[in-house]
Amino acid sequence: MLIPFFFMMREGGLKPSITELLTLLEAMKSGVANQSVEDFYYLARACLVKDESKFDRFDQIFAAHFQGIEDTFKTMVSEVPEDWLRQQAELMLSEEEREKIEAIGGFEALMEALRQRLEEQEERHEGGNKWIGTAGTSPFGAYGYNPEGVRIGQQGSRHRSATKVWDRREYKNLDDQVEIGTRNIKVALRKLRKFAREGAEEQLDLDDTIDKTARNAGLLDIRMVPERHNAIKVLLCLDVGGSMDDHVRICEEMFSAAKTEFKHLEYFYFHNFVYESMWKDNRRRHAERIPIGEITHKFGSDYKLVFVGDATMSPYEIVYAGGSVEHWNEEPGAVWIKRLLNTFPKAIWLNPEPEKRWDYTPSIKMTRELMEDRMFPLTVSGLDDGIKKLR
Amino acid sequence: MTDTKFTGTRSYIATDDLMMAVNAAVTLERPILIKGEPGTGKTQLAIEVAAALERPLFEWHIKSTTKAQQGLYDYDAVARLRDSQLGDDKVHDIANYIVHGKVWEAFESEKQPVLLIDEIDKADIEFPNDLLLELDRMEFFVYETKKLVRAKHRPIMIITSNNEKELPDAFLRRCFFHYIKFPDKDTMEKIVDVHFPKLKKNLLKEALEAFYKVRDVPGLKKKPSTSELLDWIKLLLAEDIPPEALRAEDSRAAIPPLYGALLKNEQDVHLFEKLVFLDRRTRTQ
Numbered sequence: 124m125l126i127p128f129f130f131m132m133r134e135g136g137l138k139p140s141i142t143e144l145l146t147l148l149e150a151m152k153s154g155v156a157n158q159s160v161e162d163f164y165y166l167a168r169a170c171l172v173k174d175e176s177k178f179d180r181f182d183q184i185f186a187a188h189f190q191g192i193e194d195t196f197k198t199m200v201s202e203v204p205e206d207w208l209r210q211q212a213e214l215m216l217s218e219e220e221r222e223k224i225e226a227i228g229g230f231e232a233l234m235e236a237l238r239q240r241l242e243e244q245e246e247r248h249e250g251g252n253k254w255i256g257t258a259g260t261s262p263f264g265a266y267g268y269n270p271e272g273v274r275i276g277q278q279g280s281r282h283r284s285a286t287k288v289w290d291r292r293e294y295k296n297l298d299d300q301v302e303i304g305t306r307n308i309k310v311a312l313r314k315l316r317k318f319a320r321e322g323a324e325e326q327l328d329l330d331d332t333i334d335k336t337a338r339n340a341g342l343l344d345i346r347m348v349p350e351r352h353n354a355i356k357v358l359l360c361l362d363v364g365g366s367m368d369d370h371v372r373i374c375e376e377m378f379s380a381a382k383t384e385f386k387h388l389e390y391f392y393f394h395n396f397v398y399e400s401m402w403k404d405n406r407r408r409h410a411e412r413i414p415i416g417e418i419t420h421k422f423g424s425d426y427k428l429v430f431v432g433d434a435t436m437s438p439y440e441i442v443y444a445g446g447s448v449e450h451w452n453e454e455p456g457a458v459w460i461k462r463l464l465n466t467f468p469k470a471i472w473l474n475p476e477p478e479k480r481w482d483y484t485p486s487i488k489m490t491r492e493l494m495e496d497r498m499f500p501l502t503v504s505g506l507d508d509g510i511k512k513l514r
Numbered sequence: 515m516t517d518t519k520f521t522g523t524r525s526y527i528a529t530d531d532l533m534m535a536v537n538a539a540v541t542l543e544r545p546i547l548i549k550g551e552p553g554t555g556k557t558q559l560a561i562e563v564a565a566a567l568e569r570p571l572f573e574w575h576i577k578s579t580t581k582a583q584q585g586l587y588d589y590d591a592v593a594r595l596r597d598s599q600l601g602d603d604k605v606h607d608i609a610n611y612i613v614h615g616k617v618w619e620a621f622e623s624e625k626q627p628v629l630l631i632d633e634i635d636k637a638d639i640e641f642p643n644d645l646l647l648e649l650d651r652m653e654f655f656v657y658e659t660k661k662l663v664r665a666k667h668r669p670i671m672i673i674t675s676n677n678e679k680e681l682p683d684a685f686l687r688r689c690f691f692h693y694i695k696f697p698d699k700d701t702m703e704k705i706v707d708v709h710f711p712k713l714k715k716n717l718l719k720e721a722l723e724a725f726y727k728v729r730d731v732p733g734l735k736k737k738p739s740t741s742e743l744l745d746w747i748k749l750l751l752a753e754d755i756p757p758e759a760l761r762a763e764d765s766r767a768a769i770p771p772l773y774g775a776l777l778k779n780e781q782d783v784h785l786f787e788k789l790v791f792l793d794r795r796t797r798t799q
Contacts (some may be wrong), residue, residue, distance in 0.1 A: 140687050142687055142688075143687055146542065146544065146690075150538045151543055152543065153539045153542065155534070155537055155542075156534065156538075156542050161530070165530065165531040165534035165535065166538055169531075169534065169535035169539075169690045169692055170538070172688075173547070173687075173689070175549060175693035178693070179622075225534075230622040231541075334591055337591035337594060337595035338589070338591045338594075340594065340598050341598050342593070343594055350540065354752065
């Protein structure tokens with residue numbers, strides 16, 4: 124009876140593993156919980172859920188499963204659960220195979236068939252040629268191939284031939300399961316740090332030499348390490364206020380992760396776009412401003428420049444003198460950002476706005492051009508790509 | 515294996531779900547991860563479990579510089595170097611320079627021990643990953659002496675975390691998990707009762723009322739917790755404050771006395787004073 128519950132949890136967005144399920148069974152067998160539902164509930168929670176923010180979701184699923192209110196649950200997951208579509212294996216077809224798959228009619232027929240199949244299908248599916256799932260040749264699903272396919276819940280186009288993306292998971296971003304978190308950011312930022320320690324081994328490592336010599340019972344064992352002068356240096360420029368208010372949490376996470384990860388981290392704030400000065404303290408932003416000239420003069424070009432901002436504003440704020448919403452700027456923002464990029468050739472812009480909206484906002488497009496396409500979404504994978512550019 | 519079940523102790527009130535999680539961990543001999551607000555008795559739990567089940571307790575307190583290896587053993591190379599210069603015979607046996615860590619000590623205990631790994635989130639982000647094998651199989655290998663150390667009895671491992679860092683999935687999968695919720699008023703009364711059995715009923719009532727009122731102030735950086743409440747009551751008793759003084763309805767003394775024991779942050783104190791001041795003004799108008 125636990126297997127359906129287990130799968131229900133997985134479909135409901137919790138991710139218990141098989142080992143955890145086995146632990147639960149083992150605990151039940153050894154009689155930790157005595158027959159009462161309440162005991163079982165506590166035990167199952169301790170075994171299967173490892174994050175207190177997911178307790179609520181667990182409660183819902185538990186209630187749905189054990190009080191027979193299966194209907195509530197069905198409406199809860201009536202959208203196509205993302206996990207059907209998770210990429211498990213990517214289907215790469217040869218040319219002949221592609222030719223073999225025939226299209227099943229026009230666009231309208233396709234949508235109608237999809238609707239029907241959504242109703243028929245009840246579980247996750249992979250491979251095969253009819254059901255919705257991953258890596259198959261059915262017209263519906265993700266990461267697969269069919270010349271007239273409908274893509275569901277897939278981020279990028281694989282074979283660029285699906286006629287429409289029907290992504291029913293519109294509320295995905297509001298869920299607490301967004302991948303990014305301080306831990307993930309730190310792990311991503313770590314890649315930058317590792318790079319900084321590479322190089323030729325040319326310095327004597329005194330501590331290690333002593334240690335290794337001692338371990339060697341007194342015979343000298345010389346140890347060398349790479350020179351450490353180029354420990355990574357980062358200039359972080361954060362957009363604050365206005366449209367950035369929606370992204371405060373993620374920016375805070377990014378900032379706190381960066382602050383503990385890098386020794387040489389300098390941060391500055393700006394509003395909407397970079398002009399002749401930035402500031403370090405938001406409470407005294409009008410009194411204590413640091414001119415860009417001072418920044419480019421003070422920090423060497425070995426600093427990596429990272430902007431965090433949504434770049435969403437009126438295009439005038441970028442290209443016109445006097446375009447700033449806060450003050451009269453003698454020179455347009457575009458000029459100032461060029462100056463920064465000249466001093467710091469290694470630069471990226473991280474944008475918390477979802478990538479698919481970028482093309483609809485002219486100011487994002489412009490900023491992206493100014494950054495020479497080095498704009499990345501503020502997600503773990505975006506951060507990964509961005510860090511590759513910074514190296 | 516034990517028949518005894520943990521049901522709380524005379525000085526520790528455990529809720530049903532906490533008991534269940536602890537008993538499951540004890541029975542299956544798996545680690546249990548305890549999370550919760552600071553001051554809700556996470557560390558205390560290990561001490562109480564050890565006392566209740568009459569087990570030896572080994573405490574390993576984690577700092578930001580702690581490495582997983584240090585819990586297992588350290589090789590004191592410098593001592594060996596010194597001995598070799600002095601011509602001490604000990605130098606020929608490397609085992610003389612292996613210093614046992616807390617985990618090793620617990621593994622060697624003759625009776626099934628309780629091992630507390632306190633504040634695991636303080637360590638480096640990779641720390642929990644470095645302990646996976648040890649948690650799973652309760653054994654580790656000493657490279658210097660080529661010896662495998664295996665636990666005589668799988669210890670009851672209690673791991674606490676303040677949620678400063680997220681823990682890796684692989685680690686979580688191996689543990690039971692319990693989140694100590696902040697106690698509700700009834701549980702809190704029981705908790706205060708075991709600590710101050712002779713406390714006058716009306717003082718307790720007023721104190722708890724004032725305490726939950728402070729906790730409900732929106733935007734506090736650090737909400738006062740159980741341990742702070744206990745400290746505060748201790749102070750109230752020491753100063754012999756009458757219960758009437760705690761009544762917040764009396765607008766003159768709206769700030770509870772000795773509130774420094776409850777609020778540990780100057781911004782919180784300012785915020786609290788400001789709110790009380792505003793509150794008083796609206797009431798007099």
